[in-house]
Amino acid sequence: MIQFKRYTLNNGLKVILxxxxxxxxxxVNTLYDVGSRDEQEDKTGFAHLFEHLMFGGSIHVEDFDxxxxxxxxxxxxxxxxDLTNYYEIIPANNIETxxxxxxxxxxxxxxxxxxxxxxxxxxxEEFKQRYLNQPYGDVWLELRPLAYxxxxxxxxxIGKDITHIEKAExxxxxxxxxxxxxxxxxxxxxxxNFDSSSIQQLIEKYxxxxxxxxxxxxxxxxxxxxxxxxxxxxERDVPANAFYYAFRMSERKNIGYYLGDFLSDAIGKDQxxxxxxxxKKEQGLVSEINAFITGSLDDGLFLITGKLSEDVNFDTLDSxxxxxxxxxxxxxxxARKLNSLKNKLNTAKAFQEQGLLxxxxxxxxxxxxxxxxxxxxxxxxxxxxxxDDILGFANSILRKENCSLLKIxxxx
Numbered sequence: 001m002i003q004f005k006r007y008t009l010n011n012g013l014k015v016i017l018x019x020x021x022x023x024x025x026x027x028v029n030t031l032y033d034v035g036s037r038d039e040q041e042d043k044t045g046f047a048h049l050f051e052h053l054m055f056g057g058s059i060h061v062e063d064f065d066x067x068x069x070x071x072x073x074x075x076x077x078x079x080x081x082d083l084t085n086y087y088e089i090i091p092a093n094n095i096e097t098x099x100x101x102x103x104x105x106x107x108x109x110x111x112x113x114x115x116x117x118x119x120x121x122x123x124x125e126e127f128k129q130r131y132l133n134q135p136y137g138d139v140w141l142e143l144r145p146l147a148y149x150x151x152x153x154x155x156x157x158i159g160k161d162i163t164h165i166e167k168a169e170x171x172x173x174x175x176x177x178x179x180x181x182x183x184x185x186x187x188x189x190x191x192x193n194f195d196s197s198s199i200q201q202l203i204e205k206y207x208x209x210x211x212x213x214x215x216x217x218x219x220x221x222x223x224x225x226x227x228x229x230x231x232x233x234x235e236r237d238v239p240a241n242a243f244y245y246a247f248r249m250s251e252r253k254n255i256g257y258y259l260g261d262f263l264s265d266a267i268g269k270d271q272x273x274x275x276x277x278x279x280k281k282e283q284g285l286v287s288e289i290n291a292f293i294t295g296s297l298d299d300g301l302f303l304i305t306g307k308l309s310e311d312v313n314f315d316t317l318d319s320x321x322x323x324x325x326x327x328x329x330x331x332x333x334x335a336r337k338l339n340s341l342k343n344k345l346n347t348a349k350a351f352q353e354q355g356l357l358x359x360x361x362x363x364x365x366x367x368x369x370x371x372x373x374x375x376x377x378x379x380x381x382x383x384x385x386x387x388d389d390i391l392g393f394a395n396s397i398l399r400k401e402n403c404s405l406l407k408i409x410x411x412x
Contacts, residue, residue, distance in 0.1 A: 011212030012184030026192030045159025056115035182213025
C-alpha cells in the first residue's frame with residue numbers, strides 16, 4: 001500500500017505527496033495532460049517537440065540541467081499519445097532547487113528563435129534516426145493509420161510527417177504552451193524523504209502564484225467500430241520478415257484494459273507463454289513472438305508481433321496463429337494456469353512499485369485517470385479475473401474483422 005497525501009492549489013494544480021524516509025533522495029514529477037492526441041492533424045509532433053523545448057531554459061534560468069546538476073540532481077522526460085511527463089531526481093535536502101526550476105519553466109519558459117531551431121533540429125534528427133533509418137523503425141508510422149481512421153492515435157508521438165516540425169512557427173509554439181502548460185492542466189507529485197513540515201509551504205511558494213489557466217476541453221473524433229479485416233504489406237531492408245497483428249480494444253478505464261493486459265502476458269510475454277511455446281518451440285514458425293497492449297487512455301490496441309523463421313511464409317504463420325487464438329477463445333485457461341499467471345503478475349506489479357520514480361509517475365498517472373489511489377487498488381482487479389472473463393474478452397476482440405495486419409517483407 002502506497003501512502004500519500006493529496007490536495008489542490010487555488011490555481012488548480014493537483015499535488016500528491018508521498019513521504020518515504022527510507023531514502024536520502026526525492027523525486028519531483030510533473031505530468032501535463034497533453035499528448036500527441038491533442039494535436040491538429042496538420043501540426044503533429046508538437047507535444048514531443050515541447051518535451052525538448054522545456055529543457056531549453058526559462059527567462060530566468062538559461063541552462064535547466066546545469067542548475068539541477070549543481071544540486072546533485074538529474075532530469076528527464078517522456079511523451080506519449082496521451083500525456084507528457086517530466087521528472088527530477090535529487091538529494092532530498094536539495095528538493096527546493098527542483099521545485100524552483102520546474103515551477104520556473106512552467107511560469108516563464110524562454111521562447112527564443114535559437115532554442116526553437118536547436119530543438120527542432122534535434123527532433124528532426126531523432127525522427128530520421130529512430131523511425132526512418134533503422135530496421136523496423138517506421139512500423140508505428142505504418143501501423144497506426146492502418147488501425148485508426150479517425151482518432152488522433154493514427155499518428156505516433158514523433159509526428160505524422162517530419163515537415164510539420166520543419167515548418168513549426170514561433171506563434172504555434174507559444175499557443176501550444178499557453179493552452180496546455182498551466183497549473184490547471186498539470187499534476188505534481190513530490191516523493192521521498194522531504195521535510196513534511198515545510199514541503200507544502202515550499203510548493204505554495206513556487207507554484208501558488210502561477211496563473212492557473214483554463215484546463216482545455218478535449219473533444220476528439222470518435223473512432224468507429226472496426227467491421228472488416230485490414231491488411232498492408234510493405235517491403236523493407238530488414239533482417240527478417242515481420243508481422244504486426246493489431247486488435248482494437250477498450251479504453252484505459254475499462255475492465256477490458258486489465259483483461260487485455262492479463263491475456264497478453266499469458267500468450268506472449270515470455271518464453272513460457274502460450275504463443276512462444278506453440279509457434280516458436282513446437283512448430284518453429286517464428287524466431288520471436290510477443291503480445292502486449294498499448295495502454296492508451298482512449299480505445300487502445302492489443303498486439304501480437306514477431307518475426308518469421310527463415311523459409312516460413314506469412315500464410316503458414318497466419319493459419320497457425322489463428323488456430324491458437326481460436327483455442328484460447330474456446331478454452332481459456334485452467335484454474336492452475338490462471339493462478340500461476342496471477343502470481344507472476346503480482347510479483348511484476350510489486351517490483352514495478354518499488355522504485356521512488358516509478359511510484360511518483362504511477363501516482364500522477366492514476367490521478368489523471370481520476371484517483372491516485374487506483375494504484376493501490378489495481379492488483380485487486382487482476383486477482384478477481386476469472387476464466388469466464390478471459391473467454392468473454394478474447395471472443396470480443398480476437399476476431400478477424402477487428403484486426404489490422406501489417407506485414408514487413410524483407411527485400412531480396
